[in-house]
Amino acid sequence: MMWSYILKLVILLPLVCGLLIGCLYAWRKLEARLPKNQGTRMVQVKETMMLAPGLRLAVVEFEGQKLLVSVSRSGVTLVDKAQG
Secondary structure: OHHHHHHHHHHHHHHHHHHHHHHHHHHHHHHOOOOOOOOOOOEEEEEEEEEEOOEEEEEEEEOOEEEEEEEEOOEEEEEEEEEO
């Protein structure tokens, strides 16, 4: 009974580890084929800063303007605009 368990462990453990290593290797190879940048975007997040849990500031660039927005659980609020 115990030998059966050990035999299964000796056979299946390397098999599972090999499958894991094979999947990681395939992921690295296939990740290079994924599209990274799909052209220029109209909206870009330049920088974010967390002020408190659930509250952060973000600088967003849109059509040459930089917008400072506050992002919280209740929504997004425009704080300030700047030409940039």
